[in-house]
Amino acid sequence: xxxxxxxxxxxxxxxxxxxxxxxxxxxxxxxxxxxxxxxxxxxxxxxxxxxxxxxxxxxxxx
Amino acid sequence: xxxxxxxxxxxxxxxxxxxxxxxxxxxxxxxxxxxxxxxxxxxxxxxxxxxxxxxxxxxxxxxxxxxxxxxxxxxxxxxxxxxxxxxxxxxxxxxxxxxxxxxxxxxxxxxxxxxxxxxxxxxxxxxxxxxxxxxxxxxxxxxxxxxxxxxxxxxxxxxxxxxxxxxxxxxxxxxxxxxxxxxxxxxxxxxxxxxxxxxxxxxxxxxxxxxxxxxxxxxxxxxxxxxxxxxxxxxxxxxxxxxxxxxxxxxxxxxxxxxxxxxxxxxxxxxxxxxxxxxxxxxxxxxxxxxxxxxxxxxxxxxxxxxxxxxxxxxxxxxxxxxxxxxxxxxxxxxxxxxxxxxxxxxxxxxxxxxxxxxxxxxxxxxxxxxxxxxxxxxx
Numbered sequence: 001x002x003x004x005x006x007x008x009x010x011x012x013x014x015x016x017x018x019x020x021x022x023x024x025x026x027x028x029x030x031x032x033x034x035x036x037x038x039x040x041x042x043x044x045x046x047x048x049x050x051x052x053x054x055x056x057x058x059x060x061x062x
Numbered sequence: 063x064x065x066x067x068x069x070x071x072x073x074x075x076x077x078x079x080x081x082x083x084x085x086x087x088x089x090x091x092x093x094x095x096x097x098x099x100x101x102x103x104x105x106x107x108x109x110x111x112x113x114x115x116x117x118x119x120x121x122x123x124x125x126x127x128x129x130x131x132x133x134x135x136x137x138x139x140x141x142x143x144x145x146x147x148x149x150x151x152x153x154x155x156x157x158x159x160x161x162x163x164x165x166x167x168x169x170x171x172x173x174x175x176x177x178x179x180x181x182x183x184x185x186x187x188x189x190x191x192x193x194x195x196x197x198x199x200x201x202x203x204x205x206x207x208x209x210x211x212x213x214x215x216x217x218x219x220x221x222x223x224x225x226x227x228x229x230x231x232x233x234x235x236x237x238x239x240x241x242x243x244x245x246x247x248x249x250x251x252x253x254x255x256x257x258x259x260x261x262x263x264x265x266x267x268x269x270x271x272x273x274x275x276x277x278x279x280x281x282x283x284x285x286x287x288x289x290x291x292x293x294x295x296x297x298x299x300x301x302x303x304x305x306x307x308x309x310x311x312x313x314x315x316x317x318x319x320x321x322x323x324x325x326x327x328x329x330x331x332x333x334x335x336x337x338x339x340x341x342x343x344x345x346x347x348x349x350x351x352x353x354x355x356x357x358x359x360x361x362x363x364x365x366x367x368x369x370x371x372x373x374x375x376x377x378x379x380x381x382x383x384x385x386x387x388x389x390x391x392x393x394x395x396x397x398x399x400x401x402x403x404x405x406x407x408x409x410x411x412x413x414x415x416x417x418x419x420x421x422x423x424x425x426x427x428x429x430x431x432x433x434x435x436x437x438x439x440x441x442x
Contacts, residue, residue: 013227016235021261028265031391032384034348039392046262047398050405053258056236 020049063228075221076417082214083410089208089270090407092195097388097399099188106184113149118174120149123308129176131155136167141333142307143325149173159300159330202277209274216267222256229253245419252412259405269382276379280332283376291358291367292335300330300337305364307339313366314341314357321345324354329361337361352380 027045030038095102123142130153131137140161141154154168170179197204230253233239238250272279311326321343327333333356334340340356358367372380384390388399 009231010227013230013235017223017226017257017260020258024261025265028262028385031395032349032352032381035392038348039395042391043394043398046395047401050258050398050401053236053254057238057254060234060237061240062237 020053023049068225068228071221071224075218075225078214078218078221079410079413080417082211082218083414085208085211086215087407087410088198089195089211090403090410092191093387094400094403095188095191096195097396097403099192099387100389101393102188103182103185106187107182109180109183111179113172113174115174116149118149120173121176123151123311124306126151126171126173126176127153127307130169130171130178134167136161136165138330139328140166140331141325141327144173144323145170146322150179159328159336160332196273205274205277209271212267212271212274216264216271219256219260219264219267223260226253226257245416245423248412248415248419252409252416255405255409255412259402259409262402263406265385266388269386272379272382273386279375279379283373284332284335287370287373288335288338288358291338295335295337298336301362304329304361305359309364310339310359310361311341313359314339314343317357317366317369318343318355321355322351327356334358338367352384353377354380 023045027042030045031042127139127142130151131139134155136155136157138156138159138161139153140156140159141152143152143154144150145152149172150170151173152168152170154166156166158165170181171177172179193199197208200207229249233250235257236254238247238254240247240250307326311323315323322345324342324344327340327342329338330336333342335358337360338358339361340358342354342356344351344354353372355369355371357369359365360367388396
């Protein structure tokens with residue numbers, strides 16, 4: 001039982017950081033591939049998590 | 063995770079960070095203005111120059127080169143580059159073909175008349191910052207040293223990621239416990255900001271390390287990719303009488319008609335062989351504009367020896383530039399880059415604070431134990 005529980009714990013812990021990392025990489029590469037819509041995609045995927053994290057941190061302060 | 067494992071990763075994280083922090087802070091601070099170097103250069107530049115007659119025909123490149131070198135002490139041409147947005151050529155020369163950067167002279171000329179045009183002003187500050195950021199004015203050893211600091215940073219990121227698990231096990235993402243001790247508050251902030259900047263900092267770190275290897279990468283390219291062109295000429299130096307530059311560039315243009323002319327590397331310099339004009343072009347799509355391809359023209363016979371697409375490692379070097387400096391993707395991406403740079407500075411500062419706080423706590427702990435607990439006899 002314990003390894004499964006641990007596994008779940010790790011997934012939970014790393015879900016948000018890994019999602020942010022994936023979005024960041026997508027954005028950094030998108031802006032290289034083209035202008036216009038690609039640049040806008042990059043602003044959202046790289047910049048978005050920063051805003052979301054700030055809001056979450058504000059809400060979850062305790 | 064076992065206590066012992068955590069302690070080992072913690073030691074890795076602490077020491078890789080402590081050794082590199084001062085240099086990483088310097089890199090963050092100098093890197094900050096470099097994100098906006100295009101904007102800053104444009105703002106600082108008060109020189110106004112417009113071509114007297116934008117429709118005028120450009121002069122022959124041989125004539126332009128002769129005029130450019132006429133008034134100089136350093137007579138050996140090293141590079142000629144071409145501005146994209148105006149009929150201007152920039153000529154770099156040195157006392158010898160293999161002259162180091164500090165001995166080089168550069169100036170810009172109107173390609174329609176050969177007249178020197180006023181140099182852009184205000185470039186010295188950014189030049190200084192870039193040099194500090196690149197090698198701390200120490201040349202190749204400085205570059206490689208900063209590369210090693212980058213490598214330590216990547217190890218610190220990996221170990222930080224491992225440590226994130228035990229520290230955040232019981233906490234939701236982005237929890238900052240600010241009513242507890244200062245140490246807990248800064249620890250939570252350090253973890254949050256580290257998690258947020260993880261991928262970005264890894265990309266900037268790895269591409270930075272690639273940059274520090276630029277010289278060995280270019281040397282390898284010359285030794286392997288251009289080896290067959292120099293076979294049989296190894297002992298020869300730069301030819302005394304050189305074929306027409308203008309004709310060389312014309313042939314190169316014919317060989318690569320769909321690309322944009324960027325610069326010519328003269329024989330004997332770092333980007334060519336002793337026997338060739340290397341005429342470099344870049345692509346016109348967003349990705350290929352970072353990629354350069356040379357056409358090599360024999361400087362003695364004036365004949366095209368071939369077009370050499372760059373190998374993967376020099377392409378990686380080219381792509382590392384925007385990904386490291388963040389000077390792409392429009393102003394919003396640059397601003398995001400600035401925010402992430404500031405986030406990194408906070409991660410470094412809080413990390414340093416946490417180390418100090420722990421040092422203080424453990425010395426206080428020892429003092430308390432000495433006073434409270436009776437001293438045990440030392441184990442033999």
